[in-house]
Structures are given as structure tokens and as C-alpha cells.
Amino acid sequence: MKFNHIENVTVEATFSDCGRYRYCLRVKKNDASGNKKVCVIMQNPSVANSEVADRSVQFLEKLIFLKGYSEFNDVNEIVIVNQFAYVQTNDFSGSSIHIGPENDSYIKSAVESSDIVLVAWGSGNGYNERKMAINAIISAAKNKTLLQTKAHPSRGTYVDFVTPYSN
Numbered sequence: 001m002k003f004n005h006i007e008n009v010t011v012e013a014t015f016s017d018c019g020r021y022r023y024c025l026r027v028k029k030n031d032a033s034g035n036k037k038v039c040v041i042m043q044n045p046s047v048a049n050s051e052v053a054d055r056s057v058q059f060l061e062k063l064i065f066l067k068g069y070s071e072f073n074d075v076n077e078i079v080i081v082n083q084f085a086y087v088q089t090n091d092f093s094g095s096s097i098h099i100g101p102e103n104d105s106y107i108k109s110a111v112e113s114s115d116i117v118l119v120a121w122g123s124g125n126g127y128n129e130r131k132m133a134i135n136a137i138i139s140a141a142k143n144k145t146l147l148q149t150k151a152h153p154s155r156g157t158y159v160d161f162v163t164p165y166s167n
Contacts, residue, residue, distance in 0.1 A: 003053040003054050003057070005027065005052070005057070005058065005061060009028060009030060012028075012050055013025050013048070013050045016102070019087075021085035021087065021101075026078070027061055028077045034073075036075045036076065036077075036115040036116065037079060037115055037116070038072065038115070038116045039113075039116070039117045041107065041110075041119050042120050043084065043121040044083065044086055044098065045086075045087045046088075046089045059156050060078060060153050063153070063156070063161065069162060071116065079113070081103075081106055081107045082103070083131070084127075085099065107134065111138060114144065116145040117138055118148065119134075119146075119167075120148070121152065122149065123150070135167045146164065147162050147163065148166070149162060
């Protein structure tokens, strides 16, 4: 199934030189309203890039820009990073080589430059060592609104989907 980015956004994707790692996906509203940025941390990237979305990215675009969640008032940019930067859709194993050599620097930058951090890797994420590393990055950032999703965005619903973050 093909998923498109929502209307009226500009999307930029940052990949490694080899193309196997997606470090960052930036989605900006084309209108000038809002001045806040959300950093979304998911598990690993799929097919989304500057031209096409995947189920999770499209869901997040709608959730943050269109569904009227008060937590996302005044947001005009979403920065999506992942625990593991390795692009893989099926049978992901989450080994250390899947993290990506530059991934942590992109995560730190996204967290530090955002007003809101949304942890969206879902409850079934069993990569405890990696989660601890990401939680350390989140904990080091000050004055951020910290939120989480009840499930992975690919399995999300728009009702009561966002809750305060509890690591």
C-alpha cells in the first residue's frame, strides 16, 4: 500500500552516504503558523523519504498537524529520528550495526532543538539496552515536554493516543 505525505508540507530526508541508514526525516508545514518543533523517536525507518511516506509517518503527520491535540498546538515541524537508523521494513533484528555510525548525534541534535519529545516506538520494543541509551539522551535535555504514544504509530488510533512520558 502506498502512503503519501499529507498536503501542505515539505519533507527532507537525511541518509548516510551508502543509503542504508536514514538519520532524520523533517516534515515542515508550508504555512507560517506555529513555531514549535516535535522530535519523534521511533524504532527504525521504513520506506519514508522526501517523496513518499509510510504508514507511521503519515499517521504522525495527521496526529500532530491535523487532529487538534492540544499538546501539539503551535507545532510547525516534526523531526523524526529512530533508535536504529538502518532502513528495513521486515524482519528487523535491532543489532548494534543497525544503530548507524552517526545516529546518536542526530538524535541528540533533534532532542535538543525541539520543544516536545514524543517517544513513539511502541510498547513491544524489546531493545532495552538501546532504550536506556535513548532515555539518557532524553534525560539530559532540559525544559522539554515529554510524551509517548500508547502503541507504535503504524498501529495507532487518534483517540487518547498520546500520554505523558514514563521511561
